[in-house]
Amino acid sequence: QVQLVESGGGVVQPGRSLRLSCAAFGVSFSSYAMHWVRQAPGKGLEWVAVISHDGNIKNYADSVKGRFPISRDNSKNTLYLQMSSLRTEDTAVYYCARAFPDPYYWYFDLWGRGALVTVSS
Amino acid sequence: DIQMTQSPSSVSASVGDRVTITCRASQGIGSRLAWYQQKPGKAPKLLIYAASTLQSGVPSRFSGGGSGTDFTLTISSLQPEDFATYYCQQANSFPYTFGQGTKLEIK
Numbered sequence: 351q352v353q354l355v356e357s358g359g360g361v362v363q364p365g366r367s368l369r370l371s372c373a374a375f376g377v378s379f380s381s382y383a384m385h386w387v388r389q390a391p392g393k394g395l396e397w398v399a400v401i402s403h404d405g406n407i408k409n410y411a412d413s414v415k416g417r418f419p420i421s422r423d424n425s426k427n428t429l430y431l432q433m434s435s436l437r438t439e440d441t442a443v444y445y446c447a448r449a450f451p452d453p454y455y456w457y458f459d460l461w462g463r464g465a466l467v468t469v470s471s
Numbered sequence: 472d473i474q475m476t477q478s479p480s481s482v483s484a485s486v487g488d489r490v491t492i493t494c495r496a497s498q499g500i501g502s503r504l505a506w507y508q509q510k511p512g513k514a515p516k517l518l519i520y521a522a523s524t525l526q527s528g529v530p531s532r533f534s535g536g537g538s539g540t541d542f543t544l545t546i547s548s549l550q551p552e553d554f555a556t557y558y559c560q561q562a563n564s565f566p567y568t569f570g571q572g573t574k575l576e577i578k
Contacts, residue, residue: 387515395507395515395558397567411566412472445514456562457505459526461514 352376359465372429372446380424383449388442477570494559503563
């Protein structure tokens with residue numbers, strides 16, 4: 351079954367770190383660029399970061415640049431988001447999403463169910 | 472950054488109605504625009520990309536139009552399952568940005 355499954359969410363104190371994972375099933379993971387998109391409670395969607403299919407090209411929203419490096423392990427079909435220096439405003443559901451159409455980055459055609467990250471003291 | 476502004480923010484309509492949602496970009500983005508549907512507690516779903524191309528499996532009652540700075544999403548005859556929040560997204564340049572969303576509610 352084609353799906354993306356996020357894990358690693360939880361409650362964390364401000365200033366601490368957390369790593370999100372996104373496992374891909376039933377897809378040719380190494381062929382696609384991948385994104386992270388987040389949604390604060392009751393709010394709209396915010397693009398966070400993208401990584402090319404081979405991991406060589408990365409791009410970030412200013413709000414997370416320098417704090418949330420994106421990475422991937424194609425041998426494990428897994429995407430990562432290493433979140434550090436977390437702030438209360440980082441509280442959100444974090445979705446991983448496949449870039450579409452191949453080989454471009456433009457849109458998001460396959461989404462995970464999301465992982466909730468709550469930053470609170 | 473390119474700002475995306477949707478209107479209206481919310482709309483009430485009945486089953487069978489025709490509804491149009493507008494999205495305006497703060498600068499020209501060609502046709503690099505997508506529309507997503509999101510239901511409560513669920514991930515967004517891609518409906519339309521490249522401004523007017525229907526994603527595979529999406530009903531033909533959904534259509535998109537526009538280019539440059541002004542875009543529309545039209546649902547020709549609302550079905551019960553269409554009541555949701557809709558977002559536009561520009562893919563012309565990083566950072567990719569979304570509109571604030573339009574909540575489509577049952578009248």
